[in-house]
Amino acid sequence: MKMLIVSDNHGWDSILTDLKRRYKGKVDAMIHCGDSEMTAEDPAVDGYTIVRGNCDSEDQFPNDLLESVEDCRVFVTHGHRYNIKMTLTNLAMKAKETGADFVFFGHSHTAGAEMADGVLYLNPGSISLPRGRREKTYAIVDVKKSKIAVRFFDERHHEVEALSCTFSR
Secondary structure (H helix, E strand, C coil): CEEEEECCCCCCHHHHHHHHHHHCCCCCEEEECCCCCCCCCCHHHCCCEECCCCCCCCCCCCCEEEEEECCEEEEEECCHHHCCCCCCHHHHHHHHHHCCCEEECCCCCCCEEEEECCEEEEECCCCCCCCCCCCCEEEEEEECCCEEEEEEEECCCCECCCCCEEEEC
């Protein structure tokens, strides 16, 4: 199973369209972690499982989502309501409460992934306004029976190898 995770495009609609074109039929889910600054009717967000970020005014986007993708439980949030810039503790409590296998979030614009207590926490970074690195990033999570590969890519779809990692499942 493969999932595309993107966040914080802040109105840059053509990158979302480009990602859909590139990955249609190649991933099982396209997830947006908020701050799209778009409406639910915008064609660029069509096909994405999307949550509301602190810069979004669209009230049709939920604050949080718990989705099943194949045999995995995926919790998606923007992160601002969980104070993710200070700690992942609140997200860890939510992951335990919901039984999530994966927690995807944005908000900090900082790309990274870590495994804790069997849960993968992933921030794809910002596809438009990165912090901590110069690359504008999104992520592809490839889940196999015994491993999870996380690959980060820039807006030109070149892998950012320094961020990519693999975890045992």
